[in-house]
Amino acid sequence: MAEIIDGRQLAKDVNQETKQRVDKLREQGIQPGIVVILVGDDPASEIYTRNKHRKATKLGFKSILKKFPADVDQATVMAAVEQYNADDSIDGILVQEPLPDQLDGLAITNAIRPDKDVDGLHPLNLGKLYANQPGHYPVACTPRGIMTMFDRYNVDLEGKNAVIVGRSILVGKPMAALLNNANATTCLTSIHTVDLPAITRQADILIVAAGSPHLIKEEDVKEGAVVIDVGINRLASGKLTGDVDFENVSKVAKLITPVPGGVGPMTIASLMQQTVDMAEWRHNG
Incomplete structure (x- = not known):
């Protein structure tokens, strides 16, 4: 049975760290x-x-x-x-x-000025990310939050097969760049990919951001995979659910995010974190 990544608790931890950084800046009059x-x-x-x-x-x-x-x-x-x-x-x-x-x-x-582009969507910032350039620049907040999850839960990315389902500029494309930059072997797919399950079954790390309820089933996931569900879908019943069949996929995954309470809180925490980064870069270099 998978360990559940607690996005709410992790976001609280990140926000606490952010608050300490804000307090330090405000002591400097910033x-x-x-x-x-x-x-x-x-x-x-x-x-x-x-x-x-x-x-x-x-x-x-x-x-x-x-x-x-x-x-x-x-x-x-x-x-x-x-x-x-x-x-x-x-x-x-x-x-x-x-x-x-x-x-x-x-x-x-x-x-939006690239140095104020807190969502990391300006072409200049995206280009720097894809080129893996050194220096300070913002990246998309949801992928940033997922990378924080990997760090805090000690997920080793180097050399791992990472499959992303969904190719949006908000999640899929910057996520692929971040994983590539971390030396993962990355495959970017979508709901249009022919025989998608054959590819997802190869994933050590599976990130799903397709906007399709329960697209990924238990049989689509490799035993011991890390599964990150970015999808937020509202069913006819009013219930929120992800792109992953959480109940069954959690039987085979090693780590998994719930919906709600997984990636969502970390996106907002990363937005706050990145705003403080940008204040520090602007004032302190």
């Missing part, structure tokens, strides 16, 4: 600042942004939740990004997805 831009009234986005705002405030950040109506135009959102780009009290800018159809999300992301 308060980390983050702004989250929310467009429209998508219920899930409302919850996510509110949770981020509350956590940032609790940790001692300057936190701004900037809301726009669903019918806002491109120029108004771009002007807000430029405002916070120029605001010296803001270290990190995040635009909550999804955005309404009339907005060009790519243009908005690309308008």
Whole structure:
């Protein structure tokens, strides 16, 4: 039976470390600042942004939740990004997805200053990650949180077969780069991959971020694998479930994340952690 990775407890530990770093910065007269831009009234986005705002405030950040109506135009959102780009009290800018159809999300992301791109989605930061360049730059928060899980649970990545299901720019692609940079042998797949189970069964480390409830079954997983479930799906019953059949896959895996309570809390903790990083980089080099 698998050991369950407790994302909630790990996030508490990371947040405690972050709070100590915030306190040290504030002793120097520096308060980390983050702004989250929310467009429209998508219920899930409302919850996510509110949770981020509350956590940032609790940790001692300057936190701004900037809301726009669903019918806002491109120029108004771009002007807000430029405002916070120029605001010296803001270290990190995040635009909550999804955005309404009339907005060009790519243009908005690309308008964020790379050194304030707390989500790690600017092409310059992605390029540095893929090139495995040295130096300071942000990376996508969910993959960063997963790498923290591997570190805290002593998961050895070197030489291991790592399979990622889902190729999004938020999770799959930066996750593949981070694993490659850690010397894992990485395979990036999707729900369109022919005979996907034949590939997932080879994985020592399996990360699933496809947005498909219970896509991965017990027979799709190698005995002793580490299984990270990024999926969050709401069933007709209202219950939240992941992309992995947790009950049965946990019989064969060595380590597994639950949904909820696994990757989700670590994503927010990593966002807070990275905002403090960016404040330290900006002020202390």
